[in-house]
Amino acid sequence: MTTExxxxxxxxxxxxxxxxxxxxxxxxxxPGGEATEWNKKLDWYLNFQITRASHHxxxxxxxxxxxxxxxxxxxxxxxxxxxxxxxxxCEERLPTKMLVIIPFKEDIILWVNEIxxxxxxxxxxxxxxxLPQNFxxxxxxxxxxxxxxxxxxxxxxxxxxxxx
Numbered sequence: 001m002t003t004e005x006x007x008x009x010x011x012x013x014x015x016x017x018x019x020x021x022x023x024x025x026x027x028x029x030x031p032g033g034e035a036t037e038w039n040k041k042l043d044w045y046l047n048f049q050i051t052r053a054s055h056h057x058x059x060x061x062x063x064x065x066x067x068x069x070x071x072x073x074x075x076x077x078x079x080x081x082x083x084x085x086x087x088x089x090c091e092e093r094l095p096t097k098m099l100v101i102i103p104f105k106e107d108i109i110l111w112v113n114e115i116x117x118x119x120x121x122x123x124x125x126x127x128x129x130x131l132p133q134n135f136x137x138x139x140x141x142x143x144x145x146x147x148x149x150x151x152x153x154x155x156x157x158x159x160x161x162x163x164x
Contacts, residue, residue, distance in 0.1 A: 004109035012140055012153045015128065021045075022157045023095035029115050031104030032086070035132035036158040039101075045093050050101065051084050085118070096128070104132045113142045126152060133158040 013022075013144050020038070030039055032050075043050040061076075069076050086101040100118060104111050111132070119127055131137065141150055 012144075012150050012155050013154050014137060016155050020128075020130070021094065024126070026097045026125035027119070027122060027127045028094070028096045028099045028130065029127065030099065030101050030130040031111065031119075031132040032101040035104040036130050037159075038130045038156065038158070042094070042099060045122060046088060046090055046099070047093065049088050050086065053088075085114075097125070100126065108132070108135060108139075109143055112140070113145060117143045121148055124149065124152075126154075128154040128156060130156045131158055 006144060015022075021041070027040075030036060030042060032039060039050065065074065084103055088099045088101075089097065091097055102111060102114050102118065115127075118142055119125070127156050135158065137155055137161075140153075140155055141147075144153070
């Protein structure tokens with residue numbers, strides 16, 4: 001990582017285009033979809049795992065089989081996903097351990113809180129957050145729930161802007 005690529009931003013570091021895909025954090029977060037231009041580039045390096053996951057339709061069990069289970073008074077527990085997050089192990093393809101896509105649904109505070117909850121569940125690894133377009137990077141410190149950990153975060157602003 002070059003010193004030119006990093007600049008302090010109220011505790012969190014900002015990493016710009018030239019160093020955004022370099023080493024430095026174990027967990028990368030992206031908003032997914034069209035919220036940032038980084039998703040296409042990351043998908044390319046991950047051999048299109050993001051695109052394939054977005055088109056995946058989970059298999060369902062045959063209705064006759066489910067009825068047979070019920071006829072024996074057996075319970076069946078469905079293992080459908082409880083989350084719309086996508087986590088990809090990517091040590092062999094990118095300089096990070098994992099990439100998590102947390103869909104951005106126009107509520108930046110909710111999105112940042114989802115990131116924070118995931119980060120806590122993963123035992124607070126070093127984190128790089130690829131921000132959605134038009135996100136005011138200077139506001140991140142005010143939104144992040146844990147002020148004491150703000151210096152452990154690297155932010156990558158989107159270079160994409162909405163056209164109006």
